[in-house]
Amino acid sequence: MFDHRHEHIDDRMVLLQANLDDMNPEYVSYVSDRLFEAGANDVYWIPIVMKRGRPGVMLNVLVSEERIGEMERIVFAETTTLGLRYLRADVHRLGREFATVETPWGPITVKLGFHRGELVQMAPEFKECEAAAKSSGVPLKTVYDEVRRRYADMRSAAGQQSGSGGGT
Known part of the structure; x- marks a missing residue:
């Protein structure tokens, strides 16, 4: 049974981001599945408009610091990005x-x-x-x-x- 005295889980995590405007959109669900299977806490995509008005998507991967290397490997192998951004995030969960x-x-x-x-x-x-x-x-x-x-x-x-x- 859950011990309600310790109900909030606070973690240091990292939000990895990549903007993509040249990737086949059919790859999105496959890449998401791979990232979740490798231990991502959350994966989501946001439609964006990139330079010169090109449509694109922003990949966001929330992950514990220990799993950054595996996420990098998957993102660089499975997407067309040439780089990643890392934002430190404090996560508070119920x-x-x-x-x-x-x-x-x-x-x-x-x-x-x-x-x-x-x-x-x-x-x-x-x-x-x-x-x-x-x-x-x-x-x-x-x-x-x-x-x-x-x-x-x-x-x-x-x-x-x-x-x-x-x-x-």
């Missing part, structure tokens, strides 16, 4: 915990985010919801809504069992 919700489509994991001991985020795991929706023919949003409802019911039942139901 404490995280996972729970399993029983649904008509089987168990689905939810990710929970805590701030100062209070649950502030709850997100069903996308891939599990996607698999449930595809295998059952139910809309993805229906699966998400049901997971959220069942988690709220679980939480409410647990609160009532522990006496923290908040009666008058």
Whole structure:
């Protein structure tokens, strides 16, 4: 179980950036996958306008300092960039915990985010919801809504069992 006394995770990280205006856009998802597989904490692309009005994209890779070398290797091998920028970043994250919700489509994991001991985020795991929706023919949003409802019911039942139901 998550120890809420240590719920915030503060890390020194690096944001690697590269501007690209001559790369095949079909490579974007492949490069992103490679970076995530190698340990990137986040990868995102921003459309930009470069010199002489050329459209381009800015690659952003958030990574721990220990993994910079591997990220450089992938970016230089898989993109057309000739250079990278490095911006130091302090990252503050919520404490995280996972729970399993029983649904008509089987168990689905939810990710929970805590701030100062209070649950502030709850997100069903996308891939599990996607698999449930595809295998059952139910809309993805229906699966998400049901997971959220069942988690709220679980939480409410647990609160009532522990006496923290908040009666008058």
